[in-house]
Amino acid sequence: xxxxxxxxxxxxxxxxxxxxxxxxxxxGEMLALLGPSGCGKSTTLFAxxxxxxxxxxxxxxxxxxVTNVASQQRNVGVVFQSYALYPHMTVAExxxxxxxxxxxxxxxxxxxxxxxxxxxxxEELMKRRPAELSGGQQQRVALARALVRKPDxxxxxxxxxxxxxxxxxxxxxxxxxxxxxxxxxxxxxxHDQVEAMSMCDxxxxxxxxxxxxxxxPGEMYRNPRTEFVAGFLGNPPIAFLHGVATSGGFxxxxxxxxxxxxxxxxxxxxxxxxxxxRPEHFGPTGNIPIxxxxxxxxxxxxxxxxxxxxxxxxxxxxxxPLRGDVALNxxxxxxxxxxxxxxxxxxxxxx
Amino acid sequence: MTSNFRxxxxxxxxxxxxxxxxxxxxxxxxxxxxxxxxxxxxPYEFTLRHWTFLWTPVPGRPxxxxxxxNTLVFATASSAIVLSLSSTAGYVLSRLNVPFRRFFLAGxxxxxxxxxxxxxxxxxxxxxxxxxYNSLAGVILVKAALDMPLGIWIMKGFxxxxxxxxxxxxxxxxxxxxxxxxxxxxxxVRPALLALGLFAFLSGWSxxxxxxxxxxxxxxxxxxxxxxGLIADDNNFDMALFKSVGVFYVVPxxxxxxxxxxxxxxxxxxxxxx
Ligand SMILES: Nc1ncnc2c1ncn2[C@@H]1O[C@H](COP(=O)(O)OP(=O)(O)O)[C@@H](O)[C@H]1O
Ligand SMILES: [Mg+2]
Numbered sequence: 280x281x282x283x284x285x286x287x288x289x290x291x292x293x294x295x296x297x298x299x300x301x302x303x304x305x306x307g308e309m310l311a312l313l314g315p316s317g318c319g320k321s322t323t324l325f326a327x328x329x330x331x332x333x334x335x336x337x338x339x340x341x342x343x344x345v346t347n348v349a350s351q352q353r354n355v356g357v358v359f360q361s362y363a364l365y366p367h368m369t370v371a372e373x374x375x376x377x378x379x380x381x382x383x384x385x386x387x388x389x390x391x392x393x394x395x396x397x398x399x400x401x402e403e404l405m406k407r408r409p410a411e412l413s414g415g416q417q418q419r420v421a422l423a424r425a426l427v428r429k430p431d432x433x434x435x436x437x438x439x440x441x442x443x444x445x446x447x448x449x450x451x452x453x454x455x456x457x458x459x460x461x462x463x464x465x466x467x468x469x470h471d472q473v474e475a476m477s478m479c480d481x482x483x484x485x486x487x488x489x490x491x492x493x494x495x496p497g498e499m500y501r502n503p504r505t506e507f508v509a510g511f512l513g514n515p516p517i518a519f520l521h522g523v524a525t526s527g528g529f530x531x532x533x534x535x536x537x538x539x540x541x542x543x544x545x546x547x548x549x550x551x552x553x554x555x556x557r558p559e560h561f562g563p564t565g566n567i568p569i570x571x572x573x574x575x576x577x578x579x580x581x582x583x584x585x586x587x588x589x590x591x592x593x594x595x596x597x598x599x600p601l602r603g604d605v606a607l608n609x610x611x612x613x614x615x616x617x618x619x620x621x622x623x624x625x626x627x628x629x630x
Numbered sequence: 631m632t633s634n635f636r637x638x639x640x641x642x643x644x645x646x647x648x649x650x651x652x653x654x655x656x657x658x659x660x661x662x663x664x665x666x667x668x669x670x671x672x673p674y675e676f677t678l679r680h681w682t683f684l685w686t687p688v689p690g691r692p693x694x695x696x697x698x699x700n701t702l703v704f705a706t707a708s709s710a711i712v713l714s715l716s717s718t719a720g721y722v723l724s725r726l727n728v729p730f731r732r733f734f735l736a737g738x739x740x741x742x743x744x745x746x747x748x749x750x751x752x753x754x755x756x757x758x759x760x761x762x763y764n765s766l767a768g769v770i771l772v773k774a775a776l777d778m779p780l781g782i783w784i785m786k787g788f789x790x791x792x793x794x795x796x797x798x799x800x801x802x803x804x805x806x807x808x809x810x811x812x813x814x815x816x817x818x819v820r821p822a823l824l825a826l827g828l829f830a831f832l833s834g835w836s837x838x839x840x841x842x843x844x845x846x847x848x849x850x851x852x853x854x855x856x857x858x859g860l861i862a863d864d865n866n867f868d869m870a871l872f873k874s875v876g877v878f879y880v881v882p883x884x885x886x887x888x889x890x891x892x893x894x895x896x897x898x899x900x901x902x903x904x
Contacts (some may be wrong), residue, residue, distance in 0.1 A: 328802055329801075330798055330801070330802075350801045350802060351801060351804045351805065351806065354804075355802060356802070357798070357799065357802045359795045359798070359799060360795075361793065361795050363793065363795035363796050363798065363799035364799075365796060365799075365800075365814055366796075366818065367817040367818065376800075376803055376805075376813075377803035377804055377805075380803055380804045380805045380809065381804060424799075424803070425802075428803070428804065
C-alpha cells in the first residue's frame, strides 16, 4: 500500500525534531530511512505506526487519512530494535497474539501461525520461549509476529543492530526475501549504509530531521546531491579535498591544481569548493595525475586500500586489486578519473 | 558460597548468639503442652489442658475459630483490596500520562511516610459517622487504605522495569491498552504481585491497633485483639493459655514464610527474573 507523509512535523515540547517532511513510499517497495543517530528516523517510524501523535501534517495509507487513527486501527506491523517479544509466551503464542486479539477461531489461528512459521523457517522452535532463542531466531519470530496479521506496511527499526556480523548478513537477505515473498510495503530504518544499499529499492537519506535525497541505491551512490550524502554512502568512504575554484579548475588549500571537466558548472574563481573522490576513482589509470606518498595500507583480502598523503597534507584513498609492487611510505604518481570527480560548493551542494 | 574463609567459626558464633532465642522458642512450645511447678524450669507432666480453648471457648470470650475466621477474612480482604488497587494504580502512575501525576507520586510517598497511628482518632470518628464502627468491613477498608501507598509505590517500581517496547508491540498487534496491561504487562510483574499479596496478608494478620480501636466487639474480634484481651485480664490470668493461643496465632505465619520466603525476598530485589 502506498504511504504518504505530507508536511509531517513533529515537536517534543519546544524542540522541533522534524519540520514539514514530505515522503512517499510506493506500493510494494522497500524503502530505507538512512541517517546518522538522532536525525529523527525512529520518530518518523513511530509517527507512521501511531505511537507518536504528529504535531502537524497528514499521514495517508493509500487514500485513507490515518493521521488521527489509533495505532490499533492502522494495521501496521512493527519489528522493534529489541524485538520486544513477549517473554512469558512461547514462540507460537507470540505469533498468535495479534490474531487472538482479532478474536479469530482457534483453528484458523493455528493454521495462520503454522503458515507464518513455515515462511520464516522457525517450525521447530514453536514451543520455546524467547529467552531460549538466539538473536537471529528472535528476529525471525518478531518478523512472523509482525507479518501474521497481514499489515498494510511493515516497519523495521534498526532490525540488524543487535546481531553479530555473520547473522547480520544472513538476516539481511532473509528480510529482503520475506519482503519480496509477501510483496509488502516496508520501511527499514538504519544508520548503516551497507544495509540500506543492499536491502532496499530506494533510500531516503536523512540529516537533522530533513530528507536530503531520495533515490535508488545505485543512483544515490553515483549521483549524490550533497556532500553529506556522498560522505555517508560508500565503504571505504569517499575522500574530500578542500580548496577554491580557479578558472577551469580547482586549487586545493595546499596548492595542488586539478583541472576539472568542462561539464561541471564552476562558480567564479576564488569561491570555496570541495572535491569528492571515491577510492575506486583514484589509481593507476585515470587522466589527472597526482603525486603522493603511501601513508597506510589496509589489506581487505581481495583488494587493498591505500591511503595516499598529498604533498599539501590532504589525503586521498585508493582501492585496487592486490598488488605487491608498492610499499608503505613509497612515493607514487597515480591518477584521478576526472569525469568521476564530485564537486560541491561551500554549502555542500553538488554542482 | 565461595569459601575463602572457613565456615564453622561463623556458624559457631552465630549459634551462640542466637541460642537464647532458639531456647525461648523451644520453651514456648514445650510450655504449651506441659505443666511446670511455679519457680521451677523443668516441667513435671505432659498435658493438653492449655489447648482446650480449641474446642471449648474460654468463658467470657468468643469462640477461637470464629476469631480465627475473622482474622482470615480481615487479612484476605484487605490484602485483596491492596493488591487489586495497587496493581492498577501503580501501572497508571508508571505509564500513563495522567494529569497531576507528579502530585500523586509525591502524595503516595508522603502518605507512606506518615505514621498512621496519628490518624486513628479521626478514622474512629469517621467510621462511627458512616456506621462502619465495630464492623469488619470498616476496619478492612481502613487497613487497606493505610497499606495502599506502599503497595502502589512497589508496583510502580516493578512496572517501571517492564520494557516500553513490549507494550508498544502489543498496541501494534491491535490490542487495547487494557488487554496489553492484563495479558502482556501483568505477567511480567507476577513476582511482585505474589510478594505484595503475601506482604499485605501478613501485615493484616498481625495488625493489632486498628481492630483493637475500630472493631473491638466480640463478634468481629481478630486474633491479635483476642490475645491482648487474655494478657489484659487481671482476674484469671493464665500464662499457659496465652502462650498456646500465641502459638496458634503464629503458626500460619511461619507456614507462609516457609512456603513463600523466596517470593517475599523478591520484593526487595526488584525486577522480573526468569
Ligand atoms: N520522546 C522524546 N522526547 C524528547 N525528545 C525526543 C523524544 N524522542 C526522540 N527525541 C529526540 O528527537 C531526535 C530524533 O530522535 P530519533 O528519531 O530517535 O533518532 P534516530 O534517527 O536515531 O532514530 C533526537 O534528538 C532525540 O533526542
Ligand atoms: Mg532510532
